[in-house]
Amino acid sequence: MAALAGLALLAAGLLQVIVGSRGQVFWQLVGTALSVAVVAATAWWAFTTRRVWKRWLNIVIAALAAANIVLGFLEFGLRQATGALAIVTGALLYATATPRALWTTQRTPIPGRLRSPTGGPDSGGSGSGAPTSPTSPWLLVNPRSGDGKAGRVGLVEAARGLGFSVHVLEAGDDPGALARAAVAGGADAVGVAGGDGSMGLVAAVAVEAGVPFVCVPSGTRNHFAGDLGLDRGDPLAALAAVAGPERRVDVAMVGDRMFVNNVSLGAYADLVADPRYRAGKLATAHAVLPASLRGERELLRVDLRDADGREHPDVLVLLVACNPYALNGVRERMDGGLLQVSALRARTGAALAGLATRALARGGRVPAGTGWAQWTTTVLRVEAPLPRLAAGIDGEAATLAAPLEFRVLPGALRVLVPPALASRTLRPRLHRWSTLRGLLRVAAGSGGDR
Numbered sequence: 001m002a003a004l005a006g007l008a009l010l011a012a013g014l015l016q017v018i019v020g021s022r023g024q025v026f027w028q029l030v031g032t033a034l035s036v037a038v039v040a041a042t043a044w045w046a047f048t049t050r051r052v053w054k055r056w057l058n059i060v061i062a063a064l065a066a067a068n069i070v071l072g073f074l075e076f077g078l079r080q081a082t083g084a085l086a087i088v089t090g091a092l093l094y095a096t097a098t099p100r101a102l103w104t105t106q107r108t109p110i111p112g113r114l115r116s117p118t119g120g121p122d123s124g125g126s127g128s129g130a131p132t133s134p135t136s137p138w139l140l141v142n143p144r145s146g147d148g149k150a151g152r153v154g155l156v157e158a159a160r161g162l163g164f165s166v167h168v169l170e171a172g173d174d175p176g177a178l179a180r181a182a183v184a185g186g187a188d189a190v191g192v193a194g195g196d197g198s199m200g201l202v203a204a205v206a207v208e209a210g211v212p213f214v215c216v217p218s219g220t221r222n223h224f225a226g227d228l229g230l231d232r233g234d235p236l237a238a239l240a241a242v243a244g245p246e247r248r249v250d251v252a253m254v255g256d257r258m259f260v261n262n263v264s265l266g267a268y269a270d271l272v273a274d275p276r277y278r279a280g281k282l283a284t285a286h287a288v289l290p291a292s293l294r295g296e297r298e299l300l301r302v303d304l305r306d307a308d309g310r311e312h313p314d315v316l317v318l319l320v321a322c323n324p325y326a327l328n329g330v331r332e333r334m335d336g337g338l339l340q341v342s343a344l345r346a347r348t349g350a351a352l353a354g355l356a357t358r359a360l361a362r363g364g365r366v367p368a369g370t371g372w373a374q375w376t377t378t379v380l381r382v383e384a385p386l387p388r389l390a391a392g393i394d395g396e397a398a399t400l401a402a403p404l405e406f407r408v409l410p411g412a413l414r415v416l417v418p419p420a421l422a423s424r425t426l427r428p429r430l431h432r433w434s435t436l437r438g439l440l441r442v443a444a445g446s447g448g449d450r
């Protein structure tokens with residue numbers, strides 16, 4: 001009921017602001033939209049221009065436009081204080097109460113199956129959900145990932161306390177070789193506490209040996225862990241997977257190299273290959289990417305065909321992902337059995353800005369055309385005139401021999417997840433009508449059956 005009350009309060013606040021402003025809300029929205037457009041245009045120009053004075057001029061204009069937005073809302077909010085307060089209170093109440101209301105009525109999982117924490121029915125992977133309970137789990141801990149996150153939270157000691165045999169990664173160690181030695185020594189589950197780059201190397205051993213895999217997010221971004229539904233801010237909670245259920249998810253191959261997230265070619269691959277990238281990602285991006293966005297970088301020559309047979313002879317960025325990513329950067333499914341291919345050919349800041357504008361005008365859908373193409377497949381072949389291509393595999397720099405052969409391995413990886421994930425329900429999308437219908441079912445006392 002708290003979520004519905006928040007929604008009602010939000011609606012009442014909007015009504016009060018619209019009626020009470022006597023048309024001023026319309027001009028406020030128009031002014032805000034224009035200011036946002038100015039901020040976006042000048043910020044983009046500042047990032048892509050070659051001249052220093054133009055960069056600083058655009059930064060100043062963007063700052064003034066942003067200040068205009070803030071001051072406009074402050075002035076309008078003071079004149080419509082009651083409605084503004086109702087909108088803020090209602091939005092916060094709706095956002096915090098809705099997931100709790102839906103989760104508490106749907107926390108019992110469907111018998112024989114796992115509910116997904118990542119957004120779609122069983123999208124986190126398929127499996128019986130029965131606890132595997134390995135007796136000799138092995139964990140590789142990268143002490144440098146996430147600026148030393150493992151050491152700050154006492155991860156090594158906590159893992160050993162739960163029965164893991166722990167190996168702390170040292171300079172020059174081969175994660176794959178260490179995992180194979182652990183399996184040969186009797187480990188019946190292998191895992192990684194680190195970032196995405198080391199996940200695929202140990203996951204490949206888990207697939208080869210047919211043993212379960214444990215993912216402990218202690219890196220910087222941990223996209224794989226986030227798509228599984230793990231709390232990326234709490235690596236210690238992920239250790240509970242040693243007593244949790246099993247979930248089968250897809251992995252993919254490029255040649256003989258396995259990846260769990262994606263492989264990138266072109267400008268992004270050059271970025272991760274830069275020696276400065278690990279020490280300062282944002283600074284390196286600012287040093288490397290503007291050249292690409294100004295049209296100073298040659299496109300990567302490739303022989304690539306999409307699902308409809310159209311040729312794409314060159315790309316600025318080519319991204320091949322294991323299962324499709326949504327616009328928010330999250331995979332709705334991890335067991336879809338597909339590769340998502342995204343080819344960006346627009347090579348200048350102006351072309352990219354035009355592509356983004358057209359995408360916004362189409363409700364977030366990127367239009368197909370000369371600057372962009374995206375499709376799904378199960379296999380992909382990429383040929384190139386160069387014998388070897390720089391690549392980013394799960395965010396780590398690599399060099400691959402051409403031609404590149406991509407394929408997906410459906411349900412090949414057995415992932416152990418914490419017991420709490422077995423009873424988690426779908427993540428509600430607050431802006432969808434399905435969420436509102438779910439709340440109404442909960443209020444009517446019928447939500448627990450769905």
